[in-house]
Amino acid sequence: MPLLMAPTAPVSPSWCVVSAEAAGGVVETDALEVVLPGGDGVGPLTATLGPGEHVLVLGPSGSGKTTLLRTLAGAVPQHVRARVTGTVRIAGTDPVTAGVIGVCEHVGTVAQDPVSGVCLPLVADEVALPLENRAVPRDLIGPAVDAALATAGAAHLRERASGELSGGELQRVALAAATVTAPRLLLLDEPTSMLDAPGVAAVRDAVARVGDDVAVVLVEHRLDEWAAGGTAALPARTVALGRSGRVLADGPTARVLAEHGRELLRQGCWLPLDAELEALLGLGGGLGSPHVRGALLALTASEGPGDVGATAERGPVVLGARGLTIRAGGRPVLTGVDLDLHAGELVAVVGANGAGKSTLLAALAGLERPAAGTVDGPRPGLVFQDPEHQLVGATVREEIAFGLPHGSSRVADALARFDLADWAEHSPYALSGGQKRRLSLAAMLVHDRPVLLADEPGYGLDRAATAVAMGALREAADGGLAVALTSHDLRAVAACADSVVVLADGGVAAVLTPEELLRDPVALASAGMVVPPLLAFLVEHDVPVRPALRLLEELAHDVAVAA
Template identity: 80%
Template sequence: MLVAEELEVVLPGGDGVGPLTANVAPGEHVLVLGPSGCGKTTLLRTLAGAVPQHVRARVTGSVLVAGTDPVTAGVAAVSEHVGTVAQDPVSGVCLPLVADEVALPLENRAVPPERIGPAVDGALAAAGAAHLRERASGELSGGELQRVALAAATVTDPPLLLLDEPTSMLDAPGVASVRDAVARVGPRVAVVLVEHRLDEWAGEAGSAGLPARTIALARSGRVLADGPTAAVLATHGRELLRQGCWLPLDAELEALLGLPGGLASDAVRGALRALGREAEPDRVARTVGEVVLRARGLAVAAGGRTVLAGVDLDLRAGELVAVVGANGAGKSTLLAALAGLEPPVAGRLDGPRPGLVFQDPEHQLVAATVREEVGFGLAAGEARVTDLLTRFDLLDWADRSPYALSGGQKRRLSLAAMLAHDRPALLADEPGYGLDRTATTTAMRALRAAADGGLTVALTSHDLRAVAAWADRVVVLADGGVAADLTPEQLVRDPAALRAAGMSVPPLVAFLAEHDLPVRGTLAVLESLASDVAVAA
């Protein structure tokens, strides 16, 4: 299905991926694993025919997809064989109605009209998106768009599926739907998966729940390993962790503790209990400052319909608040209203206008270079700009166009640019979206430090591990309003609130809660161990 010989793709700025020599057989599922910026998306774009015809790059070596050369034939020719879910689902959804979007690939193939409706219904149901059939695509949340994009990619039963972080914006039911949909594709359909959320994808099976084969890329874009997933993780797990990758929990704990077996191992469980006993106790309550942003009876509309109503919310100085909820619950809409971008249809909002980091970082890029983007609107402060570029690992790209960065790098850039302005309140919509472990930790530490420095910080997230590790308070949105307002420690022990939030408790967090170990403190110790791995290497 896929044959690559010394395939190397070099972008104009010098970054790239390869050389890669690999064959993917019909029916084979392959995980492409590597840190942000290593070229994973570039590789998938090349296989889909977008490079170099639509994305400039120098391509050497050779590659065939179902016998077609995507480099010379381009997207239109390759689309006969390939279904693609892009990293940014907005870029892959083009028609105003969901049903038409999913029907389009079938119409392009001249499928008889009487077969199109049932095929659309089946693809939407498999992607957990049947309830979105009659919705306008412009009204959908990022997670809902991801489900629609998957349905459109699979509706024609293509022989090759290219999935670029298909769960990055999804709630727990959405991740399960996508994982199950991919597992049910035809026995001769090959799948190439790029994914950071390995624990959620793997589910209870751990590493065994991942694709059987892994191609691991180093930060340079070179191939670090290609082989059975279990062997790649066992041999290269510590190096992948050092490079900044998320790993499934069993591989992560082996890399950090030197003990195999994951949570099923008595030795691992004992080591975690020992770490927990030494960790700082969780802070059930913190001393916070005055209310900076206050909403009373707030109602917000999007796409002509009221998404949230009757929202009462206080955001205080020195506090990091996580806003959680299922896909479509109104998280992004609430942040847009708090930032003054969505005028409320009812209620009152008091406080200074906060800074907002968008879910899609490209929507707020305004400057010609990365350095100018961070310093945009600042009268002075070159040292501060350089400091932020260094903290967010962007200094080497300072003179490049922001649009030349990878998705994860753009996310880091948008955070750095907003932090440069020191607004009294900062809102971040899915700050971990598209980021590897190192970048996620950098972003969350920066937001935590901003709150500890007296700023008001609110973020949205589907990642309960990150929420438990960094947030002081959690606001759950459900059924058009605020369903719960509680601490992370209370949330992980509240099944009703978890169901309302569309979240499941990660196995590690569940273990810590079950044994009454400090969740935040123990996770902080593990992050410190991960930092030690990077420093030692």
Template identity: 55%
Template sequence: MSAETVHGGPRGAAGPASNPSAALLKAEELEVVLPSGDGVGPWSGTLAAGDHVLLLGPSGAGKSTLLRTLAGAVPSHQHGCVTGSVRVGGIDPVVDGVVTTSRVVGYLGQDPASGVCLPDVADDVALPLENRRVPAAQIGERVHGALIAADAGDLVARKASTLSGGQLQRAALAAVLAARPRLLLLDEPTAMLDADGIAAVRRSIQAALQDGDVAAILVEHRLDEWAGADGLAALPPRTIALDRSGRVLADGPTSEVLLQHGSALRAEGCWLPRDLERSLERTLEMPLERSHERPLEGSHEGPLLRADGVALGYEGHRLLEGVDLDVRAGQVLAVVGRNGAGKSTLLSALARLEPPLEGTVSGAAAGMVFQRPEAQFISSTVIGELRASGAGETEVDEMLERLALADWSGASPFRLSGGQQRRLSLGAMLLTGRPVLLADEPGFGLDRAAQDTVLGLLRESAASGRGVVMATHDLRAVEQADAVAVLAGGKVLGPMPPAQLLEDTDLLRRAGLVASPAPETSRTKRDDEVGAADAAVPSAVPSVVRSAETSTDPSAAPRAWLSRRNPTVLLGLLTALSLVCITLTDPVPLAVLYVLLSVATLVGCRIRPLALLRAQVPFVVFAMGVFAVNVLSRPGHEPWPELPVRITQEGIVLGTALALRALVIGLGALAVARATDPRRTMVSLQQHARLPARYAYALLSGRRLLDDLPSRWATITRAHRARLPVTDAGIVSRLRPRHLVACAFALLVDAIRSAERLAFALESRGLGEGPRTIWRPVPCGRADLLLVVAVAIAVGAVLVVC
């Protein structure tokens, strides 16, 4: 069915905030059906500039599918059948695709790890500006302004691989805001953020909308956190509500939609504002049970698991000191804290997956459910994942039903939705029967129905005698706990009753559950407000973005002489040198070239001799193999016939030449790799070798993914270790080869899915064909010409003399 207005108007009518004559977005009977049969619509309606719309519905209703369709991703990036029509700013996203649609649409997806495309945050935020041909003199300030607006100003000089999930989300939002699109599509932009992060994102969106030139569609489960202290009035003024099948239930003013359809939305599993929830509970006489208000059996018994004087951190950085914490049978303990406070680190230590820097963790074995459940899967099917826990068939079948996954029992766990994956990973860990269960953000990205299922499983586990610890930043989950520990200032405060925390506003702020007072911020200038005065970037702007007057990034300027040379020139010289070496069969000139290149590398790259020798070990091994093969196989004169093996003079000469050839080419490649960085290389190849931008940034995006692989591998191996048997002392077994194979497969699947999302993110930044601005160009100057001439003279002299 089509949309139904809350005023009782005809199906398919636009919402009351719409003005068809000035529509930025216009849809007529738009319906999307995916290959699985799921879908969304049909929907008919319009959005005008200045509209702010909340897209509300249970998990699986098609909210993300609708946003991706409006962004141009269906069917170009995601298979699906689209019927009806849609126009956004005069563009048909279904026909024209993501790149064309990005001229008017800014899209921020659910996965923060795939929201930042390039290795450097500043370059990623600048990418949509380059693609829109914004003058280079303006890009630095706009990058800085967008990062400040997204509460990410301190990330301007950071590498994407060093950021947390919340930091990645804010950096991705900055890239969307920098382009100043006409329509913002925001798919759960606060999923990984604490209360202050949520407030900063909300302020950023409100600032973008305040001039009335931009419209926004927001998908958000955490309505109370988004609204903050202002309650219902702070939500978007218009709501489009979907039922579980993806049909439009209502489209109209938010207050009227929630009041008239709140019961139906609640029954479908949607989160509603707290005040409305309470009103419905009173009306339906179904008060929500507060588990911490009733006594729990076993809560006064000895601890199952204990942390005593524990200090935690990584790479020399300490997150927590002096942690004394008991996990008791029959108790659900919530652990809360700001982003980066150490919640996940604490759970890993309790699971014995990471040793503490100081202190001890003792007691019963603990099973852990990770934040990213797909990292934990070890089977190719859903039912196989549950059977891998060692439980009997009856228990497995019962768990399938309780998780509402019976219809997907034969499906791959990697093909489930995020909520289904979270339920599956929790169910599999519950079936192991370990005395302690640790859950890292168990409600992340879940609607009300799914979170109720998850919290119900945790409560039942505690009631059966387990100890349960959950890290969370969700106030509603805290309310369902029996005790709560707050991580703040490197210490653990508590445990304490949840009521004590909920009554202490200052402690709630320190825990990241309530936003701090909003800081004074100035409005970001729009394109038509940028004048000549803006060409001079204020001195407060970090040097990494103060590049309107310079051709390179001064803060990142390499110190070594060779590192300051143009990468295209260096690659050209390496190619030419390799071709010369391939033509030489005399070892003498090759030996001279190797000596000269070694000296040039030592001086030009400022590398120590021992470090240079260590770096050449792979090439030396290869060269020795080449030498041995030729010495033993080449026919000719045998200078030492008495030897047990046949060695020829011709083999020695040619083997030496080929080995030296490998060493020279290898050393040249090593010098170029040492002297260049990915960004400068790709920019230079665009400028001077006419490499298409799509290929250059695809390679940079691949480097971004490559930088993440070590941390992803560490997460996956820890997650798989959490599924292995443990000793009576709680020691986790080591991974065996078959486990490592499963981890490698999980990493491959994760990399492929991430690559697909990064490809979409690049196109959503507007990366396509045609002219574009280069923000920080890489010059080719006299020093580069001097280097070419010097290398040519040196090589020519060697060839002539030798």
């Protein structure tokens, strides 16, 4: 049913008129290929997406997933330069020639960067704008806005200023604005990348209710969170892309993952847990299979706790905050925060969307002036949540080299380490979202700052890039730096962090080890986190979590190397 109607009234709004031309396939492509100026791209793709059909587009960072969605939305080539061959139709309209305005009647989009999809200062006005552009009667707009916000889990944000929202809150608002007109095609580019567990559930449920005639194209890395019930809970169809942008497979999701899961894992993709375990262990059935459970326990027991994932003893306090009170938009976000960052320690800061995680890191970095309290210590390096906020170089190489002595060998090392060597002479703005994230980390890690802060370092990254990014931060802490990061990814936190700071109710609710957090339902609820099935299994069987996760990453690495 359309989002703007009550759940008991699955009737399309009177202003949504489907033309006879658009009554067939919502998306139709024939040998569609999009090549960006730097040579990267996606396709060729020949496919049809019918009304009500949901498809998952799966592939590693840089494989062209976002480029494909931008093409379907009409942004390519009019707003994003590219060479387009083949044909594409959206509800009978060619988006390549018609552009965004020509297809906006049929398409709703939630972009990878939620900031780019929100343009008005007030949330209610942002969601109302698509309806106003369609000249919807004024008395219908308010109820439609309320329904869309409620379905996206954002009703409490209605009267808020959009500039005060966290990234996760903006994602919910962007979803409400994209669906309020009941589009024929909904394009979702990593819609849960910044969301806490309740936010992921709200978005997933909202997408499930968009209507029987709405086609959905979903790009998503967080497949376990999206598919709470395993592979069967994913969209029924998957288009899998290789690193080159070529189509590896297009078919039923279960079959694509069974036949190509190992190759997708080799290329660095996240897979739902049952497909991941089959690719790593060669056994199907997921954790529901006694054979899989037995193999997983035997694998972890063979190593024992040992010193896998062990960290050096933490050193002295390098950066300390006392009594921090931070306000935004006239309201307190955090009050009375005390926090110490020690040399050799990696601290994860977790909390629900809007809890103040990014705000705290900005205050520690000296970018947010606290209303009260002090921060003592050297100026930290900060990796922003949005990588574009820190870009200063004309090329990827210049971005990493900025501030380093001319000819520093660290540049080449960082390019290789973060898989950016092939894009060294490209503009940073020409990179994919995941590549920009890797670049922002590389550019900050090459400097010898005693304190490093990273805001959602796994945002937008595939499995391989996540392992590199989190491994680099772990290595920095092991080398004596004080490191703090924010994350909604409990698996990443459990694999890398020494301690966890839980923000809730405007302050620090708890300070725990990752293992303690996994066993504390109150702290988990405060943080807006749900223990994923793999971690729940390890905890249930008293398996040390970090060593077990390290072993699984080593298996994934072996798969890639063997291929």
